[in-house]
Amino acid sequence: MDDSRDLLERRLSREDLLRLAAATGGAGLLAGHAGFAQAARAQLEAEKGRLQVLDWAGYGNDGGQAMFAQYVKKYPKNKPQFTYMTNEADALAKIHAGLKPDLFRPYVGWTKYFATSGLVQPWDPKLISNFKHLNPFMVKAGQYNGKQYGIPDDWGFDAILYRSDKVKPKAKSWGLLFDERYKGKIAWFDDIEMFEIAGLYLGFKDPWNQTDAQLKQSQKLLISKKHLVRTNWSSETDLWQLFGSGEVWIAYAWPNDWVQMKKKGLKVVYMHPKEKPIAWVGMLMLLKGTPRYRLAHAYADAWSSAKSAKWLEDNYGYGHANTLARPSSSDLLRALQLTNPRAVTEPNAHLDRDIPRRALYAKMWEQVKAS
């Protein structure tokens, strides 16, 4: 009996299943919601194997699996199996090199790139019950040509963290990262975002799409100020160690870094620069041709739940796109401005966006580091 069922499932292609779903859906119109749900469940059961997730280290194994507990509970036979990415470039290289995850998580600035790359397909928001609770500005940022390519989840700001007992800023500006008075006490972020920050500081109209002359000007600024930099951080724990031990007093940082340093008893300020902070949003993306289409949706749904969101805020200190979630820490609530759903966008912040000439930005940033 079991054998024959397995055989039947193996013989059903995805198209067959969709046809079956359509037929079942039609029947569902007659039989009501219960019938439709049953058909959807049948489809889910037909998807086999462990869900392949390409994600950032830390999002894969959180001990209690709190961020996707709802998914694991429902689909114990299809638990997620993780491969880790160190950044979007790494993910891109892995996928091109043949890795076949069902879903992965680039950040909002890469939405257009991946949507037009032919590597991903849009989500069906109807299959994500928590979708309606997600921040509409972030949801829009996950769209391309009206289709939902990214499901927003974790988010935060890029701004400046500094020790108020050691540093007296001349102005509330990104310029604090280039302040000659604090030579050797500054940490930049190891990312092409430093070009966006340089562009904002230099007053360019569109730092994400700088002209050749502007790029050269940004690069010149970064190279001329590089001697002030103690190190370029790439992992938050490194930043906490640097800040906590007094190695640096000023850093490009995220809201949670401010919370963590406050917890350590340091006198720290999370500055909102006059050029505005940059907001980043993690976007779950669905790989084209995934054999676990519905399981991937179920996973994204679990990640989008208010319960997962609160857990993420309380334990990782990031914001979450689910607007129902509130962290236990009032400091974090304030730093993320969670009571204001528009906080991630103008006029409060620049929501990170596509960089049309990303490869050139990257090359020029590498040259800054090598100089």
Added chain:
Amino acid sequence: MALEGEAGTPPVRLPRRGRARPDVTTPTLLGLPVAWLVVFFVVPIAIVAAYSFDVYSLFPGKHGFTLAAWREFVHSSVYLALFWKSAKMSLIVSAVVVALAYPLAYYLALSGTKRKYVLLLLLIAPFLTSYLLRVLAWKVILGNQGVLNTFLFWTGVRSRDHPLSQLLYSRFAVMLVLAYVWLPFVALPIFVSLDGLDRRLLEAASDLGASRWQAFRRVTLPLSVPGVAAAFLFVFIPTLGEFITPSLVGGASGYMYGNQIVDLFGTGFPDWETGSVLAIFLLGVVTVLTAVFARLLQVRQVTAD
């Protein structure tokens, strides 16, 4: 029956029994290692080289042989300057480590101590712990609140508000940690070279009236030069492409050529073409250097000694 012919007559050859067996020993013994080298060394390098000429590419689409990335590399002052900076750092590390390791190896090899192998084991004992752990330990020592700075605060040489911050996240930190990590590797070949020294030569020098210093300068040192050179190369080659140590303790100023290769492959936006150019250039330099050293110092003779 005479086996060797007398003058004017050819030597008598003994008849062979049956047909000669083909010699399969050498191909059998060498086959696996050679195949291994080809599959896991030559082929990957050829692939990297193909990437550097855009024959292969990470991204789909039209690609064909081009020297664009090589041209950019040659004309870019940034990459070559970084290579020169890394080469200088590696040269300094190698020279300092050899200078430090030589007396150590000399003592172990020539002092006549019975415990020389025990001492040698102690020398390499740190290698029983993780490389990462050893490098990270230096952060604890060199940091602003680290062991050295705490000592300076205690002695009053520096105030707590003005720690010696150049100790960490600097070129100095990278060179110091690299020197520490590679010291045993350098001491070993020098030790082997000195341990195999014919002591009768030293006795002869002494008999001929040479002082200990003269005997060292004219006998020991020249005979140990090949070992020293091998040790120098042992450090110089890997440190030239090093990226773990500078990424942990180098900060912005201790950034090396190896870090650039890693970053080009996987940070910002994957640029495997340029990354491959840098990697192949490094490989080329190392190969040339090794060949030059081997030729100048006749390494074969050293190993034979």
